[in-house]
Amino acid sequence: MLGLDTKDTRLLIIVAIMVMAAPILLNPFPADSAMAQFNAGYPDLMQRFVIFGIFAIGFNILFGLTGYLSFGHAAFLGMGSYAAVWMFKLLSYNVVPAILLSVIVAAAFSVVIGYISLRRSGIYFSILTLAFAQMSYALAYSVLTPITNGETGLQVYTNDPQILMGENSPNVPHLFGIEMRGTADLELGAWTFTFGNGYYLAALMMLLSFYISLRIFRSPFGLMLRAVKSNQNRLTFTGVSPKPYTLAAFVISGMYAGLAGGLLAAMDPLTGAERMQWTASGEVVLMTILGGAGTLIGPVLGAGLIKYLENIFSKINDGILHQWFAFMPDGLEDFMVTILHPFIGKGWHLTLGLIFMAIVIFLPGGLVEGGQRIGRLFKRRKTDDASSATTKPAE
Amino acid sequence: MGILEVKGVNKRFGGLQALGDVNLSVAENTVHAIIGPNGAGKSTLLNVLVGKLIPDSGSVMFDGNSVLGRQPYEINQMGISRVFQTPEIFADLSVIENVMIPCFAKRDGAFRMHAIESVGNEKNIREQAEAMLDDVNMLDKRNMIASVMSRGDKRRLEMAMCLVQEPRLLLLDEPTAGMARADTNNTIDLLKEIKEKRDITMAIIEHDMHVVFSLADRITVLAQGTPLVEDTPEKIKGHPKVKEAYLGEAAH
């Protein structure tokens, strides 16, 4: 189906069902229960899951397939956001032109930055991309203030032209009248499920992105990208020029980043230079590696996990910790809170660092490898059972 | 006029004259062996031929066109394939993928953005690759990851990757090094068969004299970067200079 073999079709369908049902699946705890704080099924957070999922899927096409590690992809995400907000300012709050321009702008910049950075490989490539991204950040933060509105950040003002704005057009980002902020609630007993328009737009874009990445992985083009990673020397002596392949991968991943940036702005029509900072570039690297670089579904899982944990850990404060450990004697309670304090709230990056270290050391293939190991464990159990059940083991 | 004409090629590495005034003419559809002691400059010469190194002076013509100044991938597209002294394969891809890549390269050229087609649907390419693997007796290993194979198998795989491109000139840098006797003989048979079946010219570097004398139509002896003699295998066997420079030394 859709040019995919059965296995890939099944994967795509499973992902589609999960994404579509996410508002329900991610809300397992009743709204009033103490566990409700661990729910993730509200539009604001789920939007971040899928948007950063798109970012990571694209990044994986470059890093996972060709092995070129860019440390500057947040620059394209930031450019995408700026482009989208400008479309809101100049045309109207319709997200279609905004998203289109964000992808185009990111593509244009990634051609230039990619062309220059790809003159080097390995660590020098990484440093070049990092340098470009930091330059972009610095420009956005100060020099280009007329375009980016500097420190304040770019947003839409009432006196902006918005030339395509009709009488009845909504005054918030919308898709032909469907407001991104709009939600529909479903109450089922103690549970409340919220379905957001914005989430579903972003989710559909993620499914499309995932599908395209699937096709690229299975294509001759994808095979060449993996050949670049495996042995560039052999590839050149086989009559293939690696440069255009790596540049194409770079631009595709840049466009994915631009799309993610455009969607972020479509969900919330303002943006700032901090989206381009190196920490943001580093985050997508972590997402990809955490989930499993070079795997299809890994980047999405990595993005989801990081954004979920970020949400949980940065919300926890000392007060909540005191509640958790209230059952302990006072001295011990204070001690536990003091120990855990650096890992929560603003200190959540410390936790992320530890998780990342653990994954890289114990599960170098990321979450996907973890899943495969568990799968194999079950399979072995099953075959053990099967062989012990039959008297004559089949050869 | 040979299909490959090397004239007056010099290459220095610092104070070391790796190639000194090398002249070599390889006639079409022959097997030309290049022998010589370790460090004689044999691999360096191949590096010049495939565009990996640029010589300090001299000219290299392939089928009437200069190869100097061209990128390695362009030289390959002209019809020159090379098997390296240490196997250069796509170690973390499967054996069949290793062979399909050169097939795609031959079909699509240096770059083509086939991003929407599926490798699984490319029956032609797969059949071509499988036929080639069958020729080198590796069809049963097609789904193995290349890195886990023995050194001898890696060499055979690399040879298959070169042969599947149907090059006009095949350069082989010690193709049987690290192979067991039986595999060496299989390789000799394979190369003989290829030579009879196709229009192909081969330049082969080899330390194993059994391989050299089974295959070569002509032999060039290289010593300290300079061709000592060039002649037929029979003449080379008895040549006093060769015995002195090479065969005597190789008898250790």
Ligand SMILES: Nc1ncnc2c1ncn2[C@@H]1O[C@H](COP(=O)(O)OP(=O)(O)OP(=O)(O)O)[C@@H](O)[C@H]1O
């Ligand atoms: N890139 C390089 N830089 C510096 N010196 C080099 C380089 N490549 C080769 N040499 C030197 O040039 C000389 C010829 O090397 P080459 O590899 O061509 O020898 P060879 O005839 O292939 O020997 P072997 O039989 O051991 O493979 C050697 O002394 C080697 O150390």
Ligand SMILES: [Mg+2]
């Ligand atoms: Mg050598």
